[in-house]
Each structure stands twice: as structure tokens, then as C-alpha cells.
Amino acid sequence: MAVASVVLSAELPELDGSLRWSQLEAWAVAMRDEVPAVVLAAALEQAQDRLIDRVCGPRWLPVRDLPAPFACPGCGVMQDFARKGRRSRPRRIDIAVGVVRLHLANVGCRACGRVFAPLLLMLDLSGRRRTDRLAVDLAELASQMSFARAAQVARSFGAPASTGRAHHAVADVAPLLDGIGAAELIDSGASAAVVILDGTGMRAGPRRLGIACNIALGLTARSGPRRRRRAHTVLLGVTIDQPWAAMGEQLAALDAPVIVVVDGEPAITRLAETTWPDTPIQRCWWHLPRALRWALYADKAPHPWANAKRAELAELLRRTAREHRTHSQALHSYDTFSASITGAHHHAATELLLGARDQVFTCLLPEVRRDLAWLGGPELGSGVLERVMRELNARTDIGGSRWSINGLRDLVTVQLARMTDHPAWRTLRQNTHPFSTISYKISTPKFNAC
Structure with a gap:
């Protein structure tokens, strides 16, 4: 293996009262900013000189028909190249540790006359200015x-x-990362037992209310201590500025989950019923009391009474989980509460409660609890996905700025892939951030050495 040698010299002041640690640290920071790129450029130029000698012969004694480890981009031959000098202007390449400026050497193909820089060809840097x-x-x-x-x-x-x-x-x-919603990119060993569907509005496009970002998240496992459980998720689908029906193609190839969690929006519920007809649906316990408050507002109910009813429904749901009630017991309490709304002749709230009745306590069904026992129990709401959407909104809703739809789609794609550690993101990181296999040694002169 070839060795590249680079000498670093520094004018270090003597250790006396005028030398401060901040000066030494500033020196180290300056080296961090400049030395890596300079060392890489020097090493590449040394390797380039050895390559030219190997395929063209010594500088003043050219050799014909020598084989080369690269092919001519013009005719494809891999031998018989001639030196064509160096380019006068250094080639700038921006890399993760700074700016590399390479003095490229050219060779010419004796078969077709094409002149090119073999270093760029072998490193796949032709036409690129950023790695x-x-x-x-x-x-x-x-x-x-x-x-x-x-x-x-x-x-x-x-x-x-x-x-x-x-x-x-x-x-x-x-x-x-454009295919992050494709089923073939999901980990084969991570089956989503629980699928959570929800969406959030984002400030983008010409419409005043912005556009919708719809997300499907799968819950695959839980870990950690009892009071600090951590949910392991996988991204199943995402759409920007599209209706919920557009996500059906992304979800159709997935295996049916044990349960689907929705917030009660008709379009989301319709998508879940269409995609997995035999899968039970769970209505989110956080969204239901909130939706009841909006329904009572539409019914022009007195505000103090409406707030009290919302709190009563939320407490009913918490008591159901705390007291480990059965499905029939929970439905009985729910029907009693619904009767108090029906008796007050609030039609929108009554329709909401009746429409949600069959989905509120799906998590208490014996077969659902049995199938999700290994997961620690069924998911009662969309809190896992809500946390993801809060992160998206925190990044995109900045100072009232309005995004273009394409720009927002790109940002959300990168952010979701990174947050969920999607296989496509993991593969991209592995390809661009490999472990270094090149060994190096830093030698320092020793005084009074024998």
C-alpha cells in the first residue's frame, strides 16, 4: 500500500508567562478548519503522480501501451495514455471538513485524442463541486x-x-428518499401491530389555511422501564397536499395490523376501513373529548356546561383504564353519559357520540388485548404520532413564513426519514459515512533520542 507523507510545521511560542491556553486552543481550532482539507489534497496529488507514472511511464521517458485502472470516457480503452500536463486553475471541491483544492493532472488517449483528468474519473468527482x-x-x-x-x-x-x-x-x-412510504423499504422483521393515522396543517402554498401533511406511523415495539416506556415506530406512509385516499396505495401492500388508531376524521376512518376491512378501529381518547367540545360549540351549548361535559368524558375514559373495566361495563358508562347529551337536545354532539360508540372501547375487546399483550397493551390514542407532528410543526412554522409546496415536501421527507430512522435514510447514511479503513500515524520528533 502506498504511503503519503505530509509535513506540518508550526511556530509555537515558548512556554512563558505570555502564553495562554486560549491561544493554543485557537491554534487547534484553526488547524481543525484548514489542515484536514490541505492534507487530503496533498495526499491525493501524491497518489495522482504515482498513478500517472504507472500508466504513462516516467516523465521524460514515456512508455507506450501501459494498462490503466480506468477507461477513456471517449472510446473506453484502458491502455496507451500520454501525459498532457496540469491544469492551471485548481479544482475546488467542498467536503465535510473544508475546501479541497486539487491541482489536477491530465492524460490524453492516443486512440481517440480525448484529454481528461483520471483522478476525477476514478473518484467519481467529474462535474461535482460538493460531496x-x-x-x-x-x-x-x-x-x-x-x-x-x-x-x-x-x-x-x-x-x-x-x-x-x-x-x-x-x-x-x-x-x-422519495420512496420512504414504499412497503418494500420497511424492515421485514418490524411488523406494525398498531397503525396510527393522523394529519397536521402546514403553512405552504397559496391557500390561506395552508396544506395538509398526512402521516401513517406503525408501532412495532416498546422498551424501557415501566414508567418511562419508549415506543419503537416505523414510517408507513406520508403525503403532502393530497387527500387521505392518496395514501391507500402506500398502505395497501402492508400486512393488516391488529388495530388502527384514528382521530375520528371521516376521511381517515374511511381509509382505514377500505384498506383493512377486517381490522378493528380505535378512536383516539384525546381527540374524542376535544371533538365533543367543538360539537357542543356548534350546538351553541352554554360554555361552562360544555367544558364540564368535556371534562366528564375525559374522566370517564381515564376511569375506564384505571379501574380495568370490561368492554360491556365501559359501554354502559358511555351510554349513560351520551344520554345526558341527548336529553339536552344537542344534535351535533349526539351524532358525534353515537358515531364513535363502536370505536371508543375497541382496545378493551378480549381478542385485541390478547393479540397486543406482547406490546404491553393496545394504544389508546395518537400521542406517539402527535409528538412527531409537533417536531414537524416546530421546524416548519417559523415566524409566519410560508413555504413552497415542493420545498416543504423535501424538508418533511428528510425530517421524517431522520426522525423515524427509516431504512432509506439508514442506507444513505451508511453509504456516505463509512468507517475509515485507511490507517495513519502521527510522528513527533523526540529530543535527546539515541
Whole structure:
């Protein structure tokens, strides 16, 4: 294996009263920002010189018909190349640790006359000014903070970045994750026993109320201590500015879950019933009291009474779980509560409660509890997905800014893939962030050595 040698010299002041640790630390930070890229450029240029000598012969004694480890981009031959000098302007390449400036050497194909730089050809850098690793790093930062802040953080670690570059990185990485809702990309060993469907509004597009972001999340396992259980999830589907019916294609290829959790929106419930006709549906226990309050508002019910009824329904649901009631006992309490709403002649609230009756206590059915016993019990609400959507809204709803639909789609794609550790994201990270297999040694001179 070839060895590249680079000498680093520094004018270090003498250790006396004027030298401070902050000066040494500033020196180390400056080296972190400049030395890695310079060392890489020097090592590549040394390797380039050895390559040219091998395929063209010594500088003043060329050899014909020598084989090469690369092919001519013009005619495809892999031998008989001639030196064609160096390019006068260095080639700039932005990488994760700085800016690399390479002085490229050219060779010419004696068969077709094509002149090219073999180093760019062998490293797959032809026509590129930014590496994939830098793009993924910037996109990962930009999915967690504003583009300007992401560029500032990247620059503090020596990476060449700007607001525009962070924005372009998201746009470049998102198409590589375009199939995050495809069933074939989901881990085969992670079957989603519980599917949670919900959506959130986002400020994008020309419409005043923005657009909808619809997400399907699968619950695969729980871990951790009893009072701090952690949910393990998998992203099953996502749509931007599309109706819920558009997600049916993404969910159709999945195995039927044990239970589906919905918030009560008719379009979501209709999608769950159409996709998995035999799967029971659970109405979210957090959304139901909230929906009751809005229904009573539509019925023009007195506000104090409406708030009390909402609190009463929420307490009924909590008491059902706390006292481990059976399905029939829970339905009896629910019917008693519904009768108090019906008797007050509030039609919207009555219709809501009657429509939700068959789905409120699905989690108490014996067969559902049996099938989800290994998971620690069924999911009673969409809280797991609500936390994901809060993260999305925290990133996208910034200072009243309005996104383009395509820009929002790219950002949400990257952020969801990263948050759920999607296989497509994991594969992209592994391809762009491999472990280093190149060994190196840092030697320092020793004084008074024999």
C-alpha cells in the first residue's frame, strides 16, 4: 500500500508567562478548519503522480501501451495514455471538513485524442463541486433548525456552508428518499401491530389555511422501564397536499395490523376501513373529548356546561383504564353519559357520540388485548404520532413564513426519514459515512533520542 507523507510545521511560542491556553486552543481550532482539507489534497496529488507514472511511464521517458485502472470516457480503452500536463486553475471541491483544492493532472488517449483528468474519473468527482457526505450533513442539520442556523453550525465545525447551500442540500437529498412510504423499504422483521393515522396543517402554498401533511406511523415495539416506556415506530406512509385516499396505495401492500388508531376524521376512518376491512378501529381518547367540545360549540351549548361535559368524558375514559373495566361495563358508562347529551337536545354532539360508540372501547375487546399483550397493551390514542407532528410543526412554522409546496415536501421527507430512522435514510447514511479503513500515524520528533 502506498504511503503519503505530509509535513506540518508550526511556530509555537515558548512556554512563558505570555502564553495562554486560549491561544493554543485557537491554534487547534484553526488547524481543525484548514489542515484536514490541505492534507487530503496533498495526499491525493501524491497518489495522482504515482498513478500517472504507472500508466504513462516516467516523465521524460514515456512508455507506450501501459494498462490503466480506468477507461477513456471517449472510446473506453484502458491502455496507451500520454501525459498532457496540469491544469492551471485548481479544482475546488467542498467536503465535510473544508475546501479541497486539487491541482489536477491530465492524460490524453492516443486512440481517440480525448484529454481528461483520471483522478476525477476514478473518484467519481467529474462535474461535482460538493460531496454527498457534506450534502447529507447539511440536510440533517437543516431538518432540525433554520437554513441560516444550520449553515452557521456547519461553519463552526469547518464545513463550507451557507444558507443557500443548506437549502440546496435538502432539495438534493430528498429525491434519494422519495420512496420512504414504499412497503418494500420497511424492515421485514418490524411488523406494525398498531397503525396510527393522523394529519397536521402546514403553512405552504397559496391557500390561506395552508396544506395538509398526512402521516401513517406503525408501532412495532416498546422498551424501557415501566414508567418511562419508549415506543419503537416505523414510517408507513406520508403525503403532502393530497387527500387521505392518496395514501391507500402506500398502505395497501402492508400486512393488516391488529388495530388502527384514528382521530375520528371521516376521511381517515374511511381509509382505514377500505384498506383493512377486517381490522378493528380505535378512536383516539384525546381527540374524542376535544371533538365533543367543538360539537357542543356548534350546538351553541352554554360554555361552562360544555367544558364540564368535556371534562366528564375525559374522566370517564381515564376511569375506564384505571379501574380495568370490561368492554360491556365501559359501554354502559358511555351510554349513560351520551344520554345526558341527548336529553339536552344537542344534535351535533349526539351524532358525534353515537358515531364513535363502536370505536371508543375497541382496545378493551378480549381478542385485541390478547393479540397486543406482547406490546404491553393496545394504544389508546395518537400521542406517539402527535409528538412527531409537533417536531414537524416546530421546524416548519417559523415566524409566519410560508413555504413552497415542493420545498416543504423535501424538508418533511428528510425530517421524517431522520426522525423515524427509516431504512432509506439508514442506507444513505451508511453509504456516505463509512468507517475509515485507511490507517495513519502521527510522528513527533523526540529530543535527546539515541
